[in-house]
Amino acid sequence: MDTKRLEEAANKKMTRRDALKLAGVGGIGLLLGAGGMKTFFPATSTAKQAPPAPSSVDGTIPFYGKHQSGITTPMQDFICMGAFDLTTTSIDDVRKLFQSWTSAAARLTEGKSVDDESENPHLPPVDTGESMGLGSMRMTITFGLGASFFDERFGLAGKRPAPLVDLPRFNSDEIRKEWSGGDIVVQVCANDPQVAFHALRNLARIARGKAVLHWLQDGFQRTSAADPSGSTPRNLMGFKDGSNNPQVSDAKVADEIVWAQTEDNPAWMAGGSYMVMRRIRMRIEVWDRSSLDDQESTFGRHRQSGAPLGKSGEFDELELDRKDSAGKPVIPATSHIALAHMEGKIKILRRGYSYSSGMDVKTGQLDAGLLFICFNRDPRKQFIPMQQKLASVDQLNEYITHVGSGLYACLPGANEGGYIGDKLF
Ligand SMILES: C=CC1=C(C)c2cc3[nH]c(cc4nc(cc5[nH]c(cc1n2)c(C)c5CCC(=O)O)C(CCC(=O)O)=C4C)c(C)c3C=C
Ligand SMILES: [Fe+2]
Numbered sequence: 001m002d003t004k005r006l007e008e009a010a011n012k013k014m015t016r017r018d019a020l021k022l023a024g025v026g027g028i029g030l031l032l033g034a035g036g037m038k039t040f041f042p043a044t045s046t047a048k049q050a051p052p053a054p055s056s057v058d059g060t061i062p063f064y065g066k067h068q069s070g071i072t073t074p075m076q077d078f079i080c081m082g083a084f085d086l087t088t089t090s091i092d093d094v095r096k097l098f099q100s101w102t103s104a105a106a107r108l109t110e111g112k113s114v115d116d117e118s119e120n121p122h123l124p125p126v127d128t129g130e131s132m133g134l135g136s137m138r139m140t141i142t143f144g145l146g147a148s149f150f151d152e153r154f155g156l157a158g159k160r161p162a163p164l165v166d167l168p169r170f171n172s173d174e175i176r177k178e179w180s181g182g183d184i185v186v187q188v189c190a191n192d193p194q195v196a197f198h199a200l201r202n203l204a205r206i207a208r209g210k211a212v213l214h215w216l217q218d219g220f221q222r223t224s225a226a227d228p229s230g231s232t233p234r235n236l237m238g239f240k241d242g243s244n245n246p247q248v249s250d251a252k253v254a255d256e257i258v259w260a261q262t263e264d265n266p267a268w269m270a271g272g273s274y275m276v277m278r279r280i281r282m283r284i285e286v287w288d289r290s291s292l293d294d295q296e297s298t299f300g301r302h303r304q305s306g307a308p309l310g311k312s313g314e315f316d317e318l319e320l321d322r323k324d325s326a327g328k329p330v331i332p333a334t335s336h337i338a339l340a341h342m343e344g345k346i347k348i349l350r351r352g353y354s355y356s357s358g359m360d361v362k363t364g365q366l367d368a369g370l371l372f373i374c375f376n377r378d379p380r381k382q383f384i385p386m387q388q389k390l391a392s393v394d395q396l397n398e399y400i401t402h403v404g405s406g407l408y409a410c411l412p413g414a415n416e417g418g419y420i421g422d423k424l425f
Contacts, residue, residue, distance in 0.1 A: 057191045057224050058135040063106040065413045066271050068420070070140030071375050072248040072258060072349070075233075076189040077223045079353045079371065080196040081277070082216040083146065083182025083406060084207060091154045095425055097210045101143070101186075101203055102419035111136030114202040128205070131198040139190035141199060143420045144275050144408030149183045159424065161266050163274055163378045164409045170391035170402065179279045179404025182214040187275070187373070191224060215404070217279060219353025219371040232306060232314065236354050236368055237287055237399070239299050240306030243314050244337070246347050257347050257382075258375045260412075268423035271412030273375045276348075276383045279355070279404030282369040287399045298395040300335030308337065336396045339389050348374040348382050369400065379407060 061069045086094060104114045111134070113127035150160035169175075186203055190196040197218075204213055221233040235241040248254040255261065262270040287295070296302055296309060306314035310322060310330035320338055322330045331338050356368040376382040391397070414420045 057137070059138050060110055060136045061138055061140050063109045063141065064416045067259065067413045068140075068142045068272070068410055069109075069413075070142035070187055070189050071273050071275075071351070071410060072254050073138075073140050073189075075221070075242075075351060076138050076140070077191045077221055078193040078196050079187065079189045079219040079373075080193070080200045080216070081185065081187045081219070081371070081373075082200055082204070083214045084184045084186065084204075084211040085214045086149075086153070086183045086211045088210045089153045091156075091425055093210050094154060095419075095421075097207060098143075098421045098425075099419045100206050102414055104203060104206055105141040105143075105199070105420075106416075108199045108202065109136055109139050109141060111139075114206070128198065128202055131195050134192060134195050137191040137195045139188065139195055139199060141203075142187040142189075142275075142410055144185040144187070144410040145421075146182050146185065146406060146408050148181060154425070156425065159266065159268075161260075161269050161409055163260070163264070163376075163380055164407060165380060165384075167276070167379075167405055167407050168384065168388075170387050172391060172397060173402050173405070175405045176403055179215050179217070181406055184211065185275070185277070185406060185408045193218070193220070217355055217357075217371055217404075219355045221353055235370060236282055236284065236356075237295070237299075239295075239301060239303055240314060241352075241370075242350060243301075243306050244318070244341075245350050248349055254349075256377070258349050258377060260377055264378060269409060269412065273377065273410045274379045275406075275408045275410050276372075276374050276376065276379055277404070277406040277408070278370075278372040278402050280370045280372050281367065281401050281403050283399045283401070284366050284368055290399075297332050297335060298399070300331040300337040309335075332395070334393050334395050336390070336394055339394050340386060342386055342389070346382055346386055348376055348386065350374045375410070 061073055063069060088094065088097075108114060111131075113129075113132070115126045117126050145164075147160065147164050147166055150156050150164070186200060188196045188199045188203075190199070200216070224230065227233075232240040232242050246253050246257050248258055258273050260269040260272050260274070264270070290298075292303060300309055301307060302309060302311075305312060307316055308318050308331060310319075310324075311317075318331065318337065318341060320329070320331055320333075320341065324330055329338075333339075350372070351374065352370050352372040354368070355371045356366065359366050374383060411420050412423065414422060
C-alpha cells in the first residue's frame, strides 16, 4: 500500500460513525442553522473517539491534490511557521515565486533536497544541507494569503475574498504588529523540528529579492515517540487539548466546517480554507499558583482524564444543562468549553501548537503559550463570533493574552504541473 493510501486508511481507522456502528448504535444527523450556513453535525458530535494515530512517524504526505495538505492532515509533532511580506511589486515575480515554491515544496515533502545540486564547487550549495539523510517526516507545507496581498500593488484588489476580512479587535487583545499579518503565510509541520526548519529556511532563501520574513514562530507538542498511542496532547496548562475537535476524516464534516465551497465565492477558493493564527501568551506563573478546582472550572474539564466536569471519560458527551444538588451548573457557564461549544451550532478545526520562546528579560517570566491555529470555511460565521464570545466572558482570559494575529486564505491544492495560486494569478 502506498503512503497516501496508508494515511487515508489511518484517517479512516476509527471515525465516530465506525465507533457507533461497532457499538450497534445508529447515528442520526441533525441539520442546524449556523449564522445562515446550514451545517451538518452528527447528533452527538461531542461524544467521540480519539483522533487516529498517524500510521508512522516518518512517511510522505503528498503535496499535490485537491486540497493543500497540513489542514485536515492528522497533526505532526512540530511546526515552523512564518509570514512573508512581498518586496516586489511585479505580479510576474509573485507568480514565479509561487512556481518555485510549489516545486520546492513538492520535493521537500518527499524528503528530497530543495533542487538538484550544481556541480560547480565555486557556487554556494543549492540546498542548505541540514536535512541531508533525514526522511520526509510526514512534512506538510501549506501556503496562505493575507488581506494585504490584495492591496493596490498587484492589481488583485478586486479579487479579495469576502471572508478574508480584517479581524476585529477583540476584548483585551494586546496584538503586536511584529507577530501579526503578513502578505503570505507558510505553515510547515513535520515530525522533526530540523526537517521543518530546513524547509522554511530554504523557502525563505528562494524568496530572496521578492519577499522577506515578517514573523516566524516555532511550535511543538509531545512527540509520537513519547506517546505512540497518539492520545490527545496536553497544552502547557496541563490539560488535554483537542478532544472535541470535529472528525474531519469524514469528508462531509470537512466540507461543512473547513473547505470553502464553489457557492461560497470566490470560485478560485473552492477547496481552500481560511486559517486563523493567534499567538496566545499564557500567564503560566499565575496559572501555576491557582488551585486544581479553579483550573478545572476554567476549562470545564477534569485535568487528569480530560472528561467534561461530572463525567469520567474524555469523549463523554457535554451536558451543559446539568445542575448539581444546589442547582448550580456542573460545567460553569463561563468555562472555556461551555462558551466555545456555541450550543453545538458553530465549529472550527483547531490545529494549534504550544510555543516556548524564551523569557521576558524584564520580568523573568516565561514567554510561552499557544500558537492557536484554526481552519474555517468562513471565519465571519465561525471563528469571529466564537472569539467575540470567548473574549468577553471566558474565565480563561484571566490567564492568557492574545499578542499576535492573522487571517489567511489558504489556497486550494495544486495539481502536478500547476502551482499553488494558479487559479488566482
Ligand atoms: C476562538 C476559538 C478558540 C480559542 C482562541 C481558544 C483558545 C484556547 N483554548 C485552550 C484550551 C482548550 N480549548 C478547549 C476546547 C475548545 N476550544 C475552542 C476554541 C478556542 N480555544 C473550541 C471550539 C473548543 C471545543 C469546545 C467544545 O465544543 O467542546 C479545551 C478542551 C478540550 C478540547 O475539546 O480540546 C481546552 C483544554 C487554550 C489553552 C487556549 C488559549 C491559550
Ligand atoms: Fe480552546
